[in-house]
Amino acid sequence: MAKKRLIQAINDTLFAEMERDPKVILFGEDVEISMFGDTKGLHERFGPNRIRNTPICEATLTGMAVGAAAGGYRVILHLMFSNFIYTGFDAIANQMAKLRLMTGGQIKLPITVIAGYGGGRSTAAQHSDTPYPLLMNLGGVNVAVPSTPADAAGLLKTAIRGDNPTFYLEAGGRGGERGEVPDDDFTVPFGSARVCRPGTDVTLVSVGAMMKPTLQAAGALAGQDIDAEVIDCRTLVPLDTETIIASVAKTGRIVIVDEARDRCSAASHIAAVVSDEAFTHLKAPVKRITVPNVAMPYAPNVEKTVIPNQEQIAAVTESLVNNPDK
Amino acid sequence: MLAMYRTMLLIRRTEEQLRDDFHAGRLPGGVHLYIGQEAIAAGVCAHLDDADPIASTHRGHGHYLAKGGDPEAMLAEVYARETGICKGMGGSMHVADFSRGIIGANGIVGAGLAISAGAAFAAQLDREGRVAVCFFGDGAANQGVFMEVLNVATLWKLPLLLVCEHNCYSEFSPSDTVTAGEITDRARAFNIPCSVVDGNDAVAVWQAAAAAVELARDGGGPSFIEAKTYRIYGHNESEVHWLSSEYRDETEIEPWRKQDPIERLGSFILENGVCARENLDALDIEIRARIAAAAEAAAAAPPPDPELMRDMMFSGQQP
Ligand SMILES: Cc1ncc(C[n+]2csc(CCOP(=O)(O)OP(=O)(O)O)c2C)c(N)n1
Ligand SMILES: [Mg+2]
Numbered sequence: 108m109a110k111k112r113l114i115q116a117i118n119d120t121l122f123a124e125m126e127r128d129p130k131v132i133l134f135g136e137d138v139e140i141s142m143f144g145d146t147k148g149l150h151e152r153f154g155p156n157r158i159r160n161t162p163i164c165e166a167t168l169t170g171m172a173v174g175a176a177a178g179g180y181r182v183i184l185h186l187m188f189s190n191f192i193y194t195g196f197d198a199i200a201n202q203m204a205k206l207r208l209m210t211g212g213q214i215k216l217p218i219t220v221i222a223g224y225g226g227g228r229s230t231a232a233q234h235s236d237t238p239y240p241l242l243m244n245l246g247g248v249n250v251a252v253p254s255t256p257a258d259a260a261g262l263l264k265t266a267i268r269g270d271n272p273t274f275y276l277e278a279g280g281r282g283g284e285r286g287e288v289p290d291d292d293f294t295v296p297f298g299s300a301r302v303c304r305p306g307t308d309v310t311l312v313s314v315g316a317m318m319k320p321t322l323q324a325a326g327a328l329a330g331q332d333i334d335a336e337v338i339d340c341r342t343l344v345p346l347d348t349e350t351i352i353a354s355v356a357k358t359g360r361i362v363i364v365d366e367a368r369d370r371c372s373a374a375s376h377i378a379a380v381v382s383d384e385a386f387t388h389l390k391a392p393v394k395r396i397t398v399p400n401v402a403m404p405y406a407p408n409v410e411k412t413v414i415p416n417q418e419q420i421a422a423v424t425e426s427l428v429n430n431p432d433k
Numbered sequence: 434m435l436a437m438y439r440t441m442l443l444i445r446r447t448e449e450q451l452r453d454d455f456h457a458g459r460l461p462g463g464v465h466l467y468i469g470q471e472a473i474a475a476g477v478c479a480h481l482d483d484a485d486p487i488a489s490t491h492r493g494h495g496h497y498l499a500k501g502g503d504p505e506a507m508l509a510e511v512y513a514r515e516t517g518i519c520k521g522m523g524g525s526m527h528v529a530d531f532s533r534g535i536i537g538a539n540g541i542v543g544a545g546l547a548i549s550a551g552a553a554f555a556a557q558l559d560r561e562g563r564v565a566v567c568f569f570g571d572g573a574a575n576q577g578v579f580m581e582v583l584n585v586a587t588l589w590k591l592p593l594l595l596v597c598e599h600n601c602y603s604e605f606s607p608s609d610t611v612t613a614g615e616i617t618d619r620a621r622a623f624n625i626p627c628s629v630v631d632g633n634d635a636v637a638v639w640q641a642a643a644a645a646v647e648l649a650r651d652g653g654g655p656s657f658i659e660a661k662t663y664r665i666y667g668h669n670e671s672e673v674h675w676l677s678s679e680y681r682d683e684t685e686i687e688p689w690r691k692q693d694p695i696e697r698l699g700s701f702i703l704e705n706g707v708c709a710r711e712n713l714d715a716l717d718i719e720i721r722a723r724i725a726a727a728a729e730a731a732a733a734a735p736p737p738d739p740e741l742m743r744d745m746m747f748s749g750q751q752p
Contacts, residue, residue: 140605140680147677162575162611163542163603194541194576229461229513231524233540400752401742405524406513407461412739 108290113283116256117145117221120263121183123292125153128181131267133158135168135185135221143223145277146185165195172218173202181217181267189224189238189276203272204247215270219263224276225316225366226410232402237367239314242274243343243376249273249297250343252315256286258341261295268294278316298345302354306336309360309428312351314340314373317364317415324420333428343373351377352385359390360431362424364415369397391431396423434698434707437479437635439716441471441695444495446717446724447504451494451511451525454728455670461513464525467495469633469665472694473598474499476638477566477658480646486534486552487566488545493538496568497528500535505727514734521737522745543576545569546595550582553593553655564592564649572603574616583655587623590654594645595620597657598632600664605672605680620657632660633694636701663689 111119125131139150139160149158161168165186172184186192192199199220207214226235239250249271253259259277266273277283303318304325313321318339325335336354340346355361361381365374374395381393396415404410444467451464467474470492478499481487489496497507503518510517511525518530529537536552539545549567556563573579574597586593597616601608620627626648630637638660645656665686667673699713746752 137604137606140676140678142604142675144675144677160606160611163572164575164577166577190541194543229524231462231522231526231540233526399743401746402522404522404737404739404742405462405519405527406521406737408513408736409521409739409742413742 108287110285110287111256112285113253113256113259113277114144116260116288117263117277118147119288120260121146121149122152124264124267125149125157130179131157131181131183132175133183133185134161134171136161136163136187138185142187143277145221165191166197169195169198169220170202172220173198173206173216176216176218177214183219183221183267186220186222188234189222190233190236192220192222192238192242192274199248200245204245207247216272217267217270218272219266220272220274222274222276223278225278226403227414229405229407229410231405235403237398239274239276239343239373240367240371243373244371247272248344251275251297251341252343253277253341254313254315254318254339255284257288258295258301258339260288261293262297262341264294265297269297276315284319295341297342298347300341300347300350301339302336302350303339304335304337306334306358308334308358309336309362309424310351310354310358311335311337311420311424312340312361312363312377313337314343314365314367317366320415320417321364321420323417324424327417327421328424331425333425335424340373346377346380348380348384351381355381355385356388359388360427362394362396362420362427364396364420366414367397368400369395370400372397391427394423394427396420434702437475437639438695438698438702438713439720440475440478440499441635441698442717442720443504444471444474444498445695446720447498447508448494450508450724450728452666452670454512459732460511462511462524463669463671464494464511465492465669466666467492469689469694470598470600470662471495472635472638472698473596473632473660473662474568476635477568477594477596477642479639480642481534481564481566483533484561484563485565486536486549486556486563487568488536488549488552489538489568490545490570490573491526491538491540491542492570493526493528497530497535497538501533502528502530502535504724505730506530508724508727509731509734512731512734513736514731515737515741516731516734520741520745522742543569543573543578546573546576546578546582549595550586550591550593553586553591554589556592557589562650564594564646566594566596568596568598570603571597571599571601571608571612571616574619575603575612580619583620583623583625583657586655587625590652592649592652593655594642594649595655595657596642597659598662599659600662602664602668604668605676607681617657617659625654626656627659628657629659629661632662633692633697635694635698663692665689
């Protein structure tokens, strides 16, 4: 076990995976110097045939990821900020997500797309989006959103070793949490949520970096005699609905905390599944805590009001448990 | 000439203020400085009116100011105040003033190209002689949209001036490591008028832009200017906090400091007897005072009301 930051866990894992499999290649804009620190040192170690800076051309980079994967490589494409997923979206939505089915399952597309996501640092609306809802809707791509260093390492290995395209969204650009990472070659399977804190009164489901305020809120709620169970989705595609439903069967209440805009968010999808499959267990309405349907504002005081925080999570949960009819 | 000098000095002093403000922790977000490239914005915008639209980049303070944008409102924006030109909603990378034809700095590299082509199309439909200008970087020229815009603009004879500011870097990558051939040759392939100018020579930029703007106003279609310059500061002022290694040598920067566009235009002005040294010094004092006051006013201004965002997302509709 070693304690490290999330971004360090990603960096270590990239080293290990590139060491392990010579077919793993990585490219993207300024990945050699590494803005977030996740690809730091790889160029010095593996050289330009394994990791390479690219021109600014996202529409081409996403297409190249498809072509290089079809050509037998395990591709890691770093898109820097998640907003640049939009710039490269054609080959993602029209090729990456569909090519396998359209061609009768002939090929595998081992592609891992890395991008930093989310707001909170006054980077304004074009450098702060949380894009997983639209990725979830594509059908043909996996979505991983690690919140701890151990999960960051385990999920990244699963993504790189897997045979399907995966969007690996990192909140690491915002510092990233510190945590223990096992030394052995462990992986975290996709579609397996983690119960981070057992509880009996209410289920709090968190996506990605929302884990920190959610756990803090759970801690605060304990002081008010509310015992919250906290679940980290870890991957949104595939989504571990079983763990969520089992928890709701026990608690009868659920609050989903999601950094995406509310409309068609991950939270609204989870809410739909829970209403469908756990209806008889519910003692209160299904609650979503999300971002309002606005572009991310620059001013820190305004940005702060849109991103879910500990106080908001605690207040919504408390009211749900104590006054479900309100 | 003097007007151009004033514009360049205004950009320089405003950005020095922002640089110091950033490092003093007074700004919530990072800033991309235009210092050393002022001659390009000033030389081109000298030919434009408020009605002529310009699209800009993440390094957009200079274009905004050269196009007549209000420095007070820009500083307040970067300070994230309600008095900011975008009410504190956009910040440094999104300064815009549509009333002055500043249709926006942009956080998406290359996005201004297509937007400016659309603005040129609107100008063409209106037949009022307006011309659209797109400022973009050498890095942006590697986006496919560059070729797409060259094609549609040439085909439709759009009143568009494309100004590529080649500052030798695309973030931390030296341009020659990510850009093949000469960018101008890409435009030449469309048989439109192209010129390559010394981007640190305001007079040369002014001259090249004069011809291009006139051509566009007369219905002669698009032109392309590549202005060769150098990014004196980092990609972003925040980079010192997170970059783990150096990417260029101080010895590389030094010769470019000697090519300072403001000093060069100043010498030209003095040599040609346009005015005396004292006049230039007085101008500097005046601008420094204005910017210092603007920064103070920005610092004292209130932050935006969070509810504003709900009114601004849509026009006449709630989000
Ligand atoms: C679509 C997109 N991809 C990547 C980025 C990240 N990025 C911001 S500025 C920049 C370099 C731009 O280089 P250039 O166009 O030469 O402009 P300069 O910064 O030199 O003024 C990059 C890659 C971005 N903002 N948008
Ligand atoms: Mg450049």
